[in-house]
């Protein structure tokens with residue numbers, strides 16, 4: 316009997332996509348219909364950045380920097396070159412800068428204008444990174460945003476917010492967690508989360 320009155324059923328399930336998602340979907344449909352884009356090619360591109368290229372790349376960069384002081388120095392001096400030396404380069408990663416967290420300074424990345432993000436090392440940006448609340452609040456109230464993400468820093472820690480642009484994209488080098496002296500590079504990379512490289516999280520501490 317539940318479907319006896321089809322016009323009465325709940326349509327809310329059809330509105331899970333936000334206004335921007337709906338616009339993107341409509342635009343994609345029109346462009347595909349007119350033959351400007353190939354949906355199959357788009358799918359391959361998106362799948363590539365979602366599965367093959369992703370935060371695991373950035374985690375390799377961070378782990379190498381933690382174990383190799385020379386590499387770390389290179390990374391902070393010339394991030395684009397140091398990252399490319401590990402094989403990670405390409406679109407949206409042509410001009411990289413790595414900002415290092417220290418006990419006295421925490422770095423956080425945002426794109427206040429849109430959603431600029433370093434694809435070759437982090438893949439595609441998470442939805443919240445593209446959201447208006449994050450983009451506006453990250454600058455105005457970074458400590459509040461960090462608290463929302465469950466990160467509480469000592470009161471004296473300076474927070475620096477970096478505004479990514481099409482020209483320059485940032486990757487945070489998180490602090491190496493305590494108790495990781497015995498870990499090799501693979502073990503260290505497993506502790507590096509995506510959010511820790513955006514600055515809305517910290518690297519995980521190893522489970523004993």
Ligand code: FE
Nearest residue numbers: 426429430431
């Ligand atoms: Fe942007």
